[in-house]
Amino acid sequence: MQGIEFEHKLRMLDIRGCDMVLGVDWMRKHNPILCDFIGYRLQVSVEGKRVELKGFSEEGSLQSMSAAGVKQLLKKGQLLWAHLFTVTAQSTADGRGIPEQIRRLLTEFPGVFAEPKSLPPQRSHDHFIPLKSDAAPISIRPYRYNHFQKNEIEKQVTDMLNSGTIQPSHSPFSSPVLLVKKRMVVGDDLMDELNGSCIYSKIDLRAGYHRIRMKESDIYKTAFRT
Incomplete structure (x- = not known):
């Protein structure tokens, strides 16, 4: 993670929303752990050394892009996160907009x-x-x-x-x-x-x-x- 190598036994689960879930066994192995919830930083011990992992803040900009644009970013290795949204029309309960x-x-x-x-x-x-x-x-x-x-x-x-x-x-x-x-x-x-x-x-x-x-x-x- 972030250029730091960790060795740990993981279980394969069919879940959505994240690539990996680190549990208590991982935290116990790399104890002591220092969490900075304001700065989104996590300090852990790896083979006797203190290393720091940085999280992502919730702030950021969103923009729409075409499929061709996504392909270009993938080729350059610049794509971090993408979501596909579908827009569907919904009728209002009071019937407004119906001829x-x-x-x-x-x-x-x-x-x-x-x-x-x-x-x-x-x-x-x-x-x-x-x-x-x-x-x-x-x-x-x-x-x-x-x-x-x-x-x-x-x-x-x-x-x-x-x-x-x-x-x-x-x-x-x-x-x-x-x-x-x-x-x-x-x-x-x-x-x-x-x-x-x-x-x-x-x-x-x-x-x-x-x-x-x-x-x-x-x-x-x-x-x-x-």
């Missing part, structure tokens, strides 16, 4: 654009899970997750509980939860094909999910734990 014609349609057909608040009705073609007569319940312990996966799982479970998609269960069946990364969609070619068009349509992807219920007698077989 009057669209507002009338939203008022006339509120159910079309509303978030689903309940499950679809039971039908004759509901899903079912037939089992062999001698089949025993399958119960698998939950997997271990890192902190950002755990937060996302808790968020998804809370949303599904609030919407009624899932419910608490004491089933003898239990399956673990998996998070699968979605591939980043690159739609440049598709966007180019829209050039010159004046009328657009889209598929309501939300309507493609949660349309068929599970048979009431088989719901307990779909239980999961996090």
Whole structure:
């Protein structure tokens, strides 16, 4: 670090936000440690010598730059830290900025654009899970997750509980939860094909999910734990 060599046993963890976390074992090894929280300086002992590490203050300037500019800095080894931000449009709760014609349609057909608040009705073609007569319940312990996966799982479970998609269960069946990364969609070619068009349509992807219920007698077989 900063031209100073340290020897220490580290563990590989799938975490975000920092390259390395130094714990109590590292501080004990290089004790005594002197911290200057105002000047962002840290003095430690390395092989009997006192060395100083300097931190970065929170003050600094931010500027936007193009991808070509980032490449140039990378070639020169001058890039210190970069963040990629995506800007998305958000509608206001009071409907300001919505054209009057669209507002009338939203008022006339509120159910079309509303978030689903309940499950679809039971039908004759509901899903079912037939089992062999001698089949025993399958119960698998939950997997271990890192902190950002755990937060996302808790968020998804809370949303599904609030919407009624899932419910608490004491089933003898239990399956673990998996998070699968979605591939980043690159739609440049598709966007180019829209050039010159004046009328657009889209598929309501939300309507493609949660349309068929599970048979009431088989719901307990779909239980999961996090």
